[in-house]
Amino acid sequence: MESVNVAELVDRLGSEEDAVRKMAVFKLQGNIGDPSFADLFITEGGLTRLRYLTLHASGNTLAYSLTSFARLLEVDKGWECVDQELVERIVELIVTHPLVNILRGAMSILVSVVSHPHTGLNPAESDVFGFRALKPAIAIYPQFLEMLVSRLSSADHALCANALQLINSLMRDSITYDSETEWPKFIQKLQDLGVIRAVYVLMQDSALQDLAPPLLEFQSLTKVLLRKWRDIPLSQDKPEHRRALKGIHLASNPAKGPEEATENGDDTRRSKRHHPEKWRRLGFESESPVAEFYEMGYLGMMDLADYVRSHQDEFQKMLLEQSTKPSRQRCPIARASLAVTSILYEHFEVEKSDMDDSKNYMLMESRSSLDKLFKPLLLHWTRLHVAGLQAFFRMWKATAAETEDLDKLVEMVRILIESVVGGAGRTKDVQDVEEELANYEYHRLRELQMELLELTYEDAWGQHLRQVREELHHEALQFVKEQRIRCLLQGAWFSLDSTSKSEPASTRSTGSCQYVQLSHNRRYLHFGEFDSMGEGAPELDALPEKIDLSIVSSVVSNISTNPDNSSSATVKTAPRQASTKITIHGYAQTSNGTGHSKSHGHARTGSRSTQKETVLLTLRPASHSVASEWLDGLLMILNQQPITSETTKLIDLVGNYGLKIRLLNVRFDDAAFAGEVPPVPARDGLDEDYYYDVFGGV
CATH class of the missing domain: 1.25.10.10 (Leucine-rich Repeat Variant)
Incomplete structure (x- = not known):
């Protein structure tokens, strides 16, 4: 200057x-x-x-x-x-x-x-x-x-x-x-x-x-x-608000109400009244829709009106489909629209002051920080509202939801929008976001919901939730143990390999198959050899041989170990093995240190130091599921840990279901029955020997 x-x-x-x-x-x-x-x-x-x-x-x-x-x-x-x-x-x-x-x-x-x-x-x-x-x-x-x-x-x-x-x-x-x-x-x-x-x-x-x-x-x-x-409250006193409501009603292609006719000679006078559910058929709770816009104000009206105007054919078609269903099964279109508006309002933090954004900009200089600060999808509010509303409709149909399920579906849409819209990068086009919202699979959404729920409770409960998981894992282990042992109690057919020369003479096969079954007192394993598999299972008394489980030392198998988990095994034949094989080893007392005594009978007296471990029985399961049931069933009845991946997955499945039920607080009748709840069976004639076969043939 x-x-x-x-x-x-x-x-x-x-x-x-x-x-x-x-x-x-x-x-x-x-x-x-x-x-x-x-x-x-x-x-x-x-x-x-x-x-x-x-x-x-x-x-x-x-x-x-x-x-x-x-x-x-x-x-x-x-x-x-x-x-x-x-x-x-x-x-x-x-x-x-x-x-x-x-x-x-x-x-x-x-x-x-x-x-x-x-x-x-x-x-x-x-x-x-x-x-x-x-x-x-x-x-x-x-x-x-x-x-x-x-x-x-x-x-x-x-x-x-x-x-x-x-x-x-x-x-x-x-x-x-x-x-x-x-x-x-x-x-x-x-x-x-x-x-x-x-x-x-x-x-x-x-x-x-x-x-x-x-x-x-x-x-x-x-x-x-x-x-x-x-913040603009909806009011019937404002002409533009009345026009917007009337536009929604007319776009629904309303049918007139019942016609009243009175005959006077050849003249018939007819007077037409409005449909008795003029607004409820559109998804409002009552015939006074203005009050339902209290939370989202004129913004909620604008979103609903924009959808109705731009997707009028879809709107009318849905109303026609809903009209054939009972009222509790009809999709509440208006309430769903207001819910999606509210979800977007919260997701984009609209209540957040614009001054806060300005302060954030002053603190952010890197490109990655700017990418997080800018939300281009906010500018396409109307398109996101339509996409979110259509996702709600899709889930309503897919789940056969009813009116009382509205809050649950709203929560699902909230998670969907948080995942897809919240996870979209700055440069992701709005059309791609719309397509992802339309194609997001329901089961993936449920999995995401559970993950978020568990994370929420993990943060809130911490050690308590871990303790619950441990308790549920123990309960699941006991449940699966009982299920596997029940398979042994039911008995099964196994094939025999009579050409094998590697086994002791006392265990060589003379028949083509054998039937094995655990005794009711769970102390003995009964078995017998047969020329062919019968249509039904033989009686326990018809099985001539038995093994006292107290003399069993180990149960081994050629089931290969799961490479992803060294502590578990998968039912899979190891390389160069003819078939899956389960071998039961035990101690058989010898006479003067030489020779074999009959190893299939009752336990002999004497110390283990005078006994020799030998093969008591070999099983050749006919399928992978049978192999998993019998191998882990035998191990678990001997108080050992199961090793097959099938059993491990089943334990995790039962434990996770228990955790999810506790987290979601789902009532049994809600989870199990879509329609009318069946009566509780009477206990007449029941003894203590029963169990629930929840997983069928697992």
């Missing part, structure tokens, strides 16, 4: 030579942003000459003049020269001028004019500031808003930022100061001109940091709009 002679600079601004004026105003634009220089410039009479150049100059002289005037207003100086003539000139430039450097300065001036506080001013002064100051000029140049929105597609990022700043200023001023009937019209006009799509594209652009401040402000203004719409 010290090197600039302000008086001389002002004098050159009034020169008749354009080159002199151009150089003077070029130097001015670099210094006018200093408030002390601005005061001296105004004192020297420079403001009048700058205004003249702004109104009449052209080319670079005009560009430098506009930039200088914009910077002067930014330091809150020079407002006395702002009037309707100046505003009209700036609007004209924005509409008609193609040069970027002129458009930037012109838009910056209008941002200051629109954003300048104008509360407490007299009516004559207030017309100079705010959106109101632009309306006379816009009336002369009605294409102003269209041109402004089109600048958002410019390749010049600085121009895009200027245009968006001006749009933001117009929106904020309109929302704040215009009447309740005026600002929605202005917002709708901007949307019709394509501002949502243009800003959405900018938010997904790679040059996000260049445009971050105005984009963040637009995102915050979107939340302001949503809050403002939600």
